[in-house]
Amino acid sequence: MAPSRTIWFDAEQLRAAVDMGTVVDRVREALIGLHRGEFEIPLRFAPGEGNFLVMPVRHIASETLAVKSLSANFTGRRPALSGTLTWEEWHTERHVGADAAEATAMRTGAVSGVAADLLAAPDADALTVIGAGGQAPDQIRAVLAVRAVSSVTVASLTRESAEACIARVAGEFPDVRFTASDDPRAAVAGADIICCVTPSTGELFSLGDLKPGAHVNLIGSYRPEMREMSGSDVARTVLFVDDVEAVTAEAGEIIEAVENGELDPGELRTLGSALATGDVSHDPERITVFKSVGVAVQDWAVMRALVDTVDIDGSD
Known part of the structure; x- marks a missing residue:
């Protein structure tokens, strides 16, 4: 033995x-x-x-x-x-x-990379990350592992915190242009991929702030009182989740949309099912959202x- x-x-x-x-x-x-x-x-x-x-x-x-x-x-x-x-x-x-x-930082980044690889435009060129904490650098690393992004904007409550986040990761990607912002709504305008990694309790931007065909990863909120987009906006997108039981119990965006009658939990589709069937194609006119609260x-x-x-x- x-x-x-x-x-x-x-x-x-x-x-x-x-x-x-x-x-x-x-x-x-x-x-x-x-x-x-x-x-x-x-x-x-x-x-x-x-x-x-x-x-x-x-x-x-x-x-x-x-x-x-x-x-x-x-x-x-x-x-x-x-x-x-x-x-x-x-x-x-x-x-x-x-x-x-x-x-956790690595796997949280990785699931955003998986979602972006499946759902974002094949020629996605611009990434915005909202949130500059410990989870943010791996959002950048993962998306850049699946898409040839040339510009990355990091938006946070202060420009200083966004700049500090950029300093941690920019050296790994010398050919990428990095920009710091303290205005999330302005930062998502024109972005092909948006990754939200904040403990926000209110929407960071609205659906109207996004370009057609954009893909959004909502990763930060994991309790019913948290939300990074409004439930109404999320319900109007092409929505995928990591686990139906988990998000309907924990994700503020999903809970809000279900309680308002805007979303039927029985119609939620998991990212795993979409990956398994391979029947998802990018629609340049539709916004896609992947909502994750983390699955073991x-x-x-x-x-x-x-x-x-x-x-x-x-x-x-």
Whole structure:
């Protein structure tokens, strides 16, 4: 019997081990697997009014388990997310752990990349990211992994915070033009892809601010009182979600639209189903929206990418 091993990857080690393109690919595969019933995944546990999150998931065929536990504090703590992500295998005694805040940033970026790859215009050239916190750089990395974007605008409450976000990532993309903004409505005008990663409780822009054919990822809001677009606007788009049960319980935009009778939850379509069938094509006249509150299979995908990439048995 092999000896029991616990291997830990801190934020820097995780980032060095797995590139964003690989995480995008693994998240795409996991979402298709979720649609096909390949995972056992309960609704996440969010005690303390969402101050803590516990997200377990089991991949049935491989008998592997990923569990993430987080504390989420957006009232001034840096980083706002802190916790651990663990990987267990039924057939071995090894245990793998990783920094959950870093893993969350990577998988949250990756799911935006998956959605943009499926739903955005093939020639999308301009990206706007609203929010300049810890999740924002990976939104940029993931979208640029799937589209040849030449210009990126980062919009935040202050131009200084947007500039600080740009400073963290611009060096990785020397051929991309970066612009800082403190006006979200102006920042989305003309953008082909918009990624929202804020804890906002009010709409950041309206549907009329967007160009026809734009694609929007709503990633930041994850509680009923939060929303980055109005429910009415979301209901008027071509809408996809990560998990129907999760968004109807947690996503403010979806809950608002359902309560107002503008959206039938039975008609919600998951990104995984669209990926599996491949029957989605870009319509230059329609705005698409992907709403995600985070699904545990995304965390499993990060750890799958890690254990597939790195010699975690230490035989090197």
